[in-house]
Amino acid sequence: MKAGDQSGLDYHELELAERRLAEFRHRMKELRALQNSFAPGSPERIRANMLLEEIEVLYQVLDDLCRQFRRRMAFGGKARPRGDKPGG
Numbered sequence: 001m002k003a004g005d006q007s008g009l010d011y012h013e014l015e016l017a018e019r020r021l022a023e024f025r026h027r028m029k030e031l032r033a034l035q036n037s038f039a040p041g042s043p044e045r046i047r048a049n050m051l052l053e054e055i056e057v058l059y060q061v062l063d064d065l066c067r068q069f070r071r072r073m074a075f076g077g078k079a080r081p082r083g084d085k086p087g088g
Contacts, residue, residue: 010069010072010073011073013069014066014069014070014073017062017065017066017069018066020062021059021062021063021066024055024058024059024062025059027055028052028055028056028059031048031051031052031055032052034048035048035049035052
C-alpha cells in the first residue's frame with residue numbers, strides 16, 4: 001500500500017470512528033432521558049443505569065481512539081506519546 005493510500009485510509013477510519021462517537025453521544029442522551037423517566041430504585045432505573053455506564057465506557061474508549069487517530073495524522077502517521085508536547 002502506498003503512503004498516500006494509508007493516510008486516506010486513516011482519514012476514513014477517523015471519519016467512521018467520529019460518526020460512531022456522535023451516535024454514542026446521541027444514545028447516551030436518549031438513555032439519560034429514559035433513565036430519568038423511571039422511579040428511583042426501580043428495576044427499570046437500575047437497568048438503565050447499568051446500560052448508561054456501559055455506553056459511557058464504550059464512548060470513552062472510542063473517544064480515546066479518535067484522539068489517537070487525530071494525533072497520528074497530525075504527526076505524519078507517527079504516533080506521538082501522550083505526554084509529549086508539540087515542538088518541545
